[in-house]
Amino acid sequence: MSEPHSPSKKDVPKHLRRAISNKEALFHVSLNWSGLRIGLDPWMQEVDFSINLVFTLEYALHVYASFDRLEYVVGLFPMVEFAVVLPSWFDLLAAHVAGISSTSTLLQTSRMLRSLRFIRIFRLVQFATSSLQQQAWAAMLTIVSIVFTTAGVVQATEACLVACDDEPRVCKCRDLSFPNLLYFVVVSISTLGYGDIAPVSTSGKFVIAFVILFTFIVVPIQVNRIQATITSHTDYSSAYSEVKLHPHVILTGYMNAESLSIFFGQFFHPSNLNWNERVVILNASQPTSEINKVLHAYDSKVQYIVGSPMLDEDLTRAVLCDASACYVLVNRQSSRPQYADQCCGLITIALRRGNPTCPIYAQVINSRNAATLLKTGASDVVVIGMLKFSIIGRSSQVWGLPTLLHNLLAQCNSDLDSHHSSLQWHRQYLHGYMHGIFLVDIPRTFSGLTFGDLIRFLYDKVSIIPLAMLTDDGVRFMDMEFKLGATADPNLCCKVYAIAKGLTAVEGVTKIPPEQILSYRKGVRRKGKLMSSNSLDEMKKIKPALGNEIxxxxxxxxxxxxxxxxxxxxxxxxxxxxxxxxxxxxxxxxxxxxxxxxxxxxxxxxxxxxxxxxxxxxxxxxxxxxxxxxxxxxxxxxxxxxxxxxxxxxxxxxxxxxxxxxxxxxxxxxxxxxxxxxxxxxxxxxxxxxxxxxxxxxxxxxxxxxxxxxxxxxxxxxxxxxxxxxxxxxxxxxxxxxxxxxxxxxxxxxxxxxxxxxxxHRNVSHRSPRHHSVLSRRDSFWSSLDDGDGNVDATLVLxxxxxxxxxxxNSMLDALMSECYRKPWIAQFFHILITGSINDLEERRLFQVEAPEELIALQYGECFRKFLDMANCTCIGLWRPERGVVLPHPCVFINPPTDLQIEPGDLFYVVGTPFTFASTPNIFTH
CATH class of the missing domain: 3.40.50.720 (NAD(P)-binding Rossmann-like Domain)
Incomplete structure (x- = not known):
């Protein structure tokens, strides 16, 4: 698709004719500024005739090419065009026919028709970019053309072609300058005149009377058209105009209020670094009242445009050519899932046609359509049906899995550690809720460490848990003995998907002094001489990626x-x-x-x-x-x-x-x-x-x-x-x-x-002890949650x-979709986390094991290191059953504090090669 703001070569002659028309009108004003000029210099006549010859040919071609020539000829603007080119031909006729004087009717008519050149300024209406601009331009140019044309006609009819020394009323003529005539016409059509200037000729009086009546009819029509256009014109029909100030992404497809609320809450979260981004919603229908409520909450960051992504003009209004990314949402409640997927496929094709390089993230319901969508231009696909039912299916065996994944995706805007609750499980649970999945850049100084060493070091220093690496083949779980190398970026070792407590923890990786990393690496090397470790052959073939190997x-x-x-x-x-x-x-x-x-x-x-x-x-x-x-x-x-x-x-x-x-x-x-x-x-x-x-x-x-x-x-x-x-x-x-x-x-x-x-119970329950003082503290705690979380209803967290x-x-799926922009291939990460990868011979994935007797009463931090050192697995949290009053219901803890004590019945969330204590009973006894 061609760029919307660059005129094509075929439009150059059209723009040239518009410029010549306007210059010809201005030239007529300058010649007659002080009074009517009867004759023209020879060179002026030649230039005037040459220009009008061009317009004569244009008129003849339009007549010849029109479908109904008679209908075209009797049209208003074609009649004006015909009348405008006549004066040059009249002058040519007068120059070659004897007996035609300057006072003849033919030349008098020629001088009057020259003033109609001002009507050509209506060609400027074609420069309008919207219907409202077009109507406004039309109304303004109507008034301007009436004033200037009438002034020119009156000047020609009132001019004294023969010298007369008597009063104008006696001579029936007067020479008036163009500024005076402009003043006279404006006063006449607006206030019926003051009488200081008045026409003296019969034809002049007739022209003024006709113009006053004509203005009373035409101007109100134009005003009514503007009013009608304004009434039908909404904020949703304008184009995105801040492309040079703020980069933007385009959101299209199926829209509903809850999905948009979750999407915006994630997209504009401070941890996503999208503070300068804008979202342009392109949808074929007007927003509902519920969607309007969401739009008002993000009024300065979101623009809603009513239009179809299948139409080039609507994609132009959304400035697709400069978009940073595009999202295509599917109607997951459709009674015809295949049709909904087909619609997303067509939209993807239209977006890719309009911007060959822009990342496009699309949703589909059926996994059978995912490959087709990727082949048609999507950069990544979130398969709603497969992802949702894979999570629900695994939750039948991995207890608490939905909350584990939901809390890793949902992000809060405040540090919930600063809030105080009377219940200990609140603090431990909210500590995990503040964690999320991030794509972390590992500096080049970490090169030479194994992936297991990287996990140990970052867990101890900044409480970050690396889980997978972005490679040239996509997201992969790595063997603990995989040795970190380097990328083409001189400052980057690799990119890893990790669990971290907010963006501050992620930024802390780059702030670790290189001396600490080098000291740790030397200690690991000395230890490596005493311990034998063999890297897998297939791991040697893995190459870390920068993220642009799309x-x-x-x-x-x-x-x-x-x-x-x-x-x-x-x-x-x-x-x-x-x-x-x-x-x-x-x-x-x-x-x-x-x-x-x-x-x-x-x-x-x-x-x-x-x-x-x-x-x-x-x-x-x-x-x-x-x-x-x-x-x-x-x-x-x-x-x-x-x-x-x-x-x-x-x-x-x-x-x-x-x-x-x-x-x-x-x-x-x-x-x-x-x-x-x-x-x-x-x-x-x-x-x-x-x-x-x-x-x-x-x-x-x-x-x-x-x-x-x-x-x-x-x-x-x-x-x-x-x-x-x-x-x-x-x-x-x-x-x-x-x-x-x-x-x-x-x-x-x-x-x-x-x-x-x-x-x-918000008044009496296990959350709210009956003592009034404790109740007040509880209410204060919930209020601080509401104020701190801008993503979802914070009261739902607990x-x-x-x-x-x-x-x-299902809001989890919208949150995941929003994360695709700043965290490439995160959908693939969650896919292999739940179901594993077909390319992984070790079948690494998320699984759950019950705490064995060897780990009971130990602290969580010590258990984390035992899983890492002895089982080559990474522990990311635990599920704890109810404990009576202390814990009235089961609870999911993500990366809990290191001093949390393990209790009987706890179930660890572990990422790695699945094992059971029945098959390896002595795994923690060495």
């Missing part, structure tokens, strides 16, 4: 997502083959595999299984994540999975699962029906996952989108109040609805099957279902 990393991601497409092809071929052989394999009355899956239900002996209420949109990756996850004991098989839903998946989706997964069952029914819940053997389940079945335009109140999920939770609590269920995760589309979940377990704390969190890791909120 093409190579994109190809690697495309290959990763292409696997999903291959499975679809295999499923389609299997389904076709099955249909061809159905007539021969099935006996009369015999059911097919799909029919048996739908109708047979669950065997009675199924126990220690996972119950899923609802079907995920990406069932394949949901089950795949559970099946590939490491088990606590090598002898225990992967748990069976039972889906409870009103309708089953279609046969094509079943074929996609049939050849890869066993022990998958389906119960047709409703989770809010006691009988249907009992059919799933829920009393013997190890995990229950409740999915939100949200679709667009289903509820009049958008906050009711989680009504089904919340109701299901209540019914499951009712049916299982005598059975203890150790794990329970519910998906919520609206973050604020988590408060309703807490109220379900208020009176069931002692008898609840799940050990569910209790009701959050909600029991969030703190215990029992709820997955």
């Amino acid at each position: 093409g190579q990393i994109r190809e690697r991601i495309i290959n990763m997502f292409t696997v999903a497409e291959d499975y679809d092809v295999e499923a389609a071929l299997g389904l076709a083959e099955k249909r061809e052989l159905a007539d021969y394999e099935l006996l009369p009355g015999e059911m097919s595999e799909y029919e048996r899956f739908v109708s047979l239900g669950v065997p009675e002996d199924v126990t220690d299984h996972i119950v899923v209420c609802g079907f995920p949109s990406d069932t394949y990756h949901f089950i795949k994540t559970i099946r590939e996850a490491p088990m606590p004991d090598d002898l225990i098989p992967s748990p069976a999975i039972i889906f409870l839903a009103p309708t089953c998946i279609d046969e094509r989706e079943y074929e996609r699962l049939r050849g890869f997964f066993l022990d998958v069952y389906f119960v047709q029914g409703s989770p809010i029906n006691f009988g249907d819940l009992k059919k799933t053997n829920i009393r013997w389940a190890i995990s229950v996952l409740v999915l939100t079945q949200a679709s667009e335009a289903q509820y009049s109140d958008p906050n009711m989108v989680d009504a089904d999920a919340i109701t299901i939770v209540r019914y499951i609590v009712e049916i299982s109040h005598r059975t203890r269920m150790p794990n329970f995760v519910v998906e919520l589309d609206k973050s604020s609805n988590v408060k309703l979940l807490s109220s379900l377990a208020n009176e069931r704390r002692t008898s609840s099957a799940f050990g569910l969190p209790a009701l959050v 909600e029991e279902f969030i703190a215990s890791g029992r709820v997955f909120m």
Whole structure:
């Protein structure tokens, strides 16, 4: 797409004719400034004729090229153009025909028609860049052309062509200067005149009367058009005009208020260094009242433009050619997910066509479309369905996983360590909440250390935990013996994805004195002489990346997502083959595999299984994540999975699962029906996952989108109040609805099957002791949270279902999308963190192990070093079960204080090659 502000070569003649028209009008004013000039010098006549010859040819070409020539000729402006070119031809005729004097009617008409040249200034209207500017220019030029044209015509009609010494009223003529005539015309059409100047000729009086009536008709029409344009013109139709002052990103696709609020909260967070950035929203529809509330909160940083990303003129208004990045959001509640992905694909193509180099971050629902989107121009893709259901699937085995990931993405604006709470678990939990994932530049002075040495040094010095490295093949978990080298940047060793407590901790890496690093490296070398360590051969081939190896990393991601497409092809071929052989394999009355899956239900002996209420949109990756996850004991098989839903998946989706997964069952029914819940053997389940079945335009109140999920939770609590269920995760589309979940377990704390969190009473609860003084301190604490957190509702941070890791909120996906700009490939980092990488022979990923007896009563910092030194793994936090009054519900602690004491039942979050204490019981005894 051509740049919007650079005129093309074909427009040069048009601009030249406009300039000549304006100069010709100004030349006419200068000639007649003191009075009407009857004759022209020969050279003036030649120049005037040459210029008008050009306009005559232009008029003739327009007539010839018009579709309806008669309609064109009788048009207003074509008639004016025709009248304007006549004077030069009249002068030519008078010069070659004898008997035509200066007082003849022909030349008198010629002098009057010359004044119509001022109407040509309407060509300037074409320079307007908006409809409002066009109407304003048209109104202004209408008045200017009326005044100057009338002044010229009156000057020609009133001029004395023959000398007359009597009074003007007697001579019926007078010579007037152009300034006086301008004054006379303005006064006449505005106040009906003062009488100091008045026409004396009959034709002059007729012209003034006609102009006054004409002005009364035309000017109000123009004013009404301006008013109508202003009424229809909103702030959303203007173009982005601060491109030279502030770089901007373009946000397009599907918009809703909650997604925008989460996105802006993350994007404009101080830790993201986007203080000088602007966000331009390009959307085809007007913003809703809810979206307007969000826009007003970021009024100076966000501009909303109503327009389509499929139209070049709207992309020009959004200044796509100078955009720093583009985001394409998908409608994840669409009833037609494939159509929603196709829309994102088309938008991506349009954006890439308009800017070949701008990073484009897009969302898709179905993993089968991710590779296609990357091939069409997206720099990175966040696969909503695969990522969401991979997290929910792993949360059935990794307790508290949703909160662990949510808190690593959500960032607060204040140092919560400075706030005081009467409860110790508040301080420990909020200490972890302040941590986040950052892409940290490691200086060149760290070259020569191993990756394990880097973790030890940064953890001790600045409490930063490196987890993965950005390489030329993408994000990878590194072996602890991998030796850090260097990059093409003389000041950079590598880029690592690390857990850090805010931007201050990240900046502290560059402030570490080189002497400390060199001293530590020498100590490690001396130690290395005593200890033998061998680096893996494949690790030697890994090259750290600077982050600009976009093409190579994109190809690697495309290959990763292409696997999903291959499975679809295999499923389609299997389904076709099955249909061809159905007539021969099935006996009369015999059911097919799909029919048996739908109708047979669950065997009675199924126990220690996972119950899923609802079907995920990406069932394949949901089950795949559970099946590939490491088990606590090598002898225990992967748990069976039972889906409870009103309708089953279609046969094509079943074929996609049939050849890869066993022990998958389906119960047709409703989770809010006691009988249907009992059919799933829920009393013997190890995990229950409740999915939100949200679709667009289903509820009049958008906050009711989680009504089904919340109701299901209540019914499951009712049916299982005598059975203890150790794990329970519910998906919520609206973050604020988590408060309703807490109220379900208020009176069931002692008898609840799940050990569910209790009701959050803002006046009386375990949070708020009944003593008035403590209550005041608690209120002050919550107020400081509200003031300090600009990202989400801070009161939700300490909600029991969030703190215990029992709820997955879709806002996490919006936060991840926002982070893609300043933290490249962070979506890939979270993908390999949850499910591992197909290229990693060690199958490193996030897993969970229970604290063994050897670590009980030790401090967390000591346990961190034991995991690193003896298991070659990195510990990033722990999940602690409830402890009565001290800890009334389970809680997730991210990188807790080093002096936190380990207690029985604690579950460590560990990143590395999964292991179990059953297979390696003596791992911490050496």
